[in-house]
Amino acid sequence: MSTRPVAIVGIGQTNHKSKRWDVSLGGLVREAAFRALEDAEMEWSDIDAVVLGKAPDLFEGIMKPELYLSDALGATGKPMFRVHTAGSVGGTTGIVASHLVAAGRHKRVLAVGYQKQSEGNAQFALGSGQGASMGAGGAFAPYMRGYIHRSGAPEDIGPMVAVKDRQNALKNPYAHLKIENISIEQVKASPMMWDPIRYLESCPSSDGACAVVLTDEEGGKAAAAAGRTPAWVLATAVRSEPFQFPGRDPVRPAGAVDCATDVYRQAGITNPREQLDCAELYVPFSWYEPMWLEAHLIAEEGQGWKMVEAGDTALTGSFPVNMSGGVLSSNPIGASGLLRFAEAALQVRGMAGEHQVEEANVAVAQAYGAAAQYYAMWVVANSLDPFGS
Amino acid sequence: MRTSHERGIAEVTITVESTIKFPYKRSLGPVIGPFMTALAEQRFIAIRSGSRVICPPLEWDPETAAELPRDFVDVGPAGTVCTWSWVSRPTEQHPLDRPFAFALIKLDGADTALTHVVDVESIDQMSTGMRVAPRWRAERLGHITDVEAFVPGEEAITVNGGVPGEPVTMMSYDASITYKIPVSDNTIKAHEATAQGRLVGLKCPVCERIYARDRGFCPIDTVELTDDHEVELPQRGVVTSYTIITPVQYPGQTETEPFSRVMVLIDEIDVVMMYQPLVDVPVEDVRIGMRVAVVWASEAEKADAGRPGNLVGWMPTGEPDNTDPSLANRIM
């Protein structure tokens, strides 16, 4: 990119739960923001602009929450931006914040994503307030059945992903679902919610928030000099496509492939599987892991499920995926994309604690939204030139 | 959904009126919670922020975002109107059913204003700087409407004493919005066609893709599609994919049992109609390859103004299944 380097120097998130009724909405977003500011060793007054992302207003019934939350997020007298890209919004929020720094417009930007699902109902909101809502699971089930049919993947692949992500969540103190000793048998015995997706192959409904502090090259280098490794944003990309047209392929959407192609090109990545050390992908339903490994060019077409089957995507595997426990373990929708982006940054900073991947130097994060039609990705690394170009 | 015809001077516009409503919840947190609790006790509390007293209280300094110590102070009950706006024609969502004023009221002892209602008989009784006091409701829930309204004067009108109850931590908020959207000509034509028992689409002149009659454009070629592009569609097809939905219960949900939605690839042309309902097919019988035909609403069903359309769904034709593997899992 012919723009200025961007460094991630602060990351914070809430303890995600089905109900965070101990805090107000302002208190929830501030919990994440406090942790990000503390990590960045900054005060509210150090922040130049705030970018806020969340799912559509129907979820909590608060119109224009970016105005309602401006003072809670220290944006009084500062620019406040709202981002709308459905489920991918957290990812896009991080990208918009990075662009404000990359363009030289602001020096220190706070990106925040949140959802308080317990205050409304996701099925209601996704059904536009009408009856007979299919929800995300119902809408995506045919896509996943299409993947299974096309790839010939064995039926245990979905349950394997569900188990793997929940095992990772046990190592993440912020994760919502903590299912000790979860097994493939237990997943397969859980109710079929949206054939072929079972209850334990689906994401939970969560309350939670995530915050990220981004700054410029000077700020990043200062953090590094102080012993706080920044994550450098090597590349960002977003794509979208219409929700429906004859011939659209939602199993391998052109928008996803184009987004991945673009982000790898910018980052100087020609072989994602080899040059990336791990990936944090938006997987709200188990089968999306192999689908997205393929659509985002980490696996060859039809080969994604083999990475799952071989254990490559496990925390100790050759290509760990969703080290945090992923969307399958915590799903505050508006925060979910930013949580993916933040986890990739935590990994390359070496700050992921028990779910740290050894020698994670370069990581990719991805989020998608609506009818699997919005895509957002970024590649982060612990140096500005990880491939020694 | 209801269709209404509104006649303007120059043109006829058809609009559809929709209402969506939902009982949202709010967790109040460590500052608004005590404020609401105090309302139930017929008191107002504020919070100190430096040299200022803020009411309603906030968890943070609104200018610096600094977390505030929980230093609460009683204010009011009387106060001064800082500014106001007269509502001459209240709607059912307004707090009073007669004309009233919304006002910013600085309660005695506070440095910031509270938005509330002033109940007076006419606009002539309103003035900036006037003194007002709360009229409390007999039934109080720990909600801002525990104050029914402010009225002119210095004395609060209290009811049933101030018995301390349980701390208020949650609030319910019944949101409702009714809106009218103009209906496009293509949507009207789509309804007219289904009313005649016709299944029609619009064919893009550039890429020849066929879209639903109400789509009105090709997103690939950004071409507007109009009456000139209408094509008749066969009323039979094959199920190429499906989903069985376990309904999650929410206010407004109309389903209680698992229900199916299927993708129907229309015969002879390359169009998949997505997420279609099946009629009289148990969910365990839904399968790829099933041959189906359109079911139209009966005359009685058409007369039901609550019906969204005339295409009820699809029903098996009884023909043998189509086992062509290239059709299986066609989604769009």
Ligand SMILES: [Zn+2]
């Ligand atoms: Zn076209």
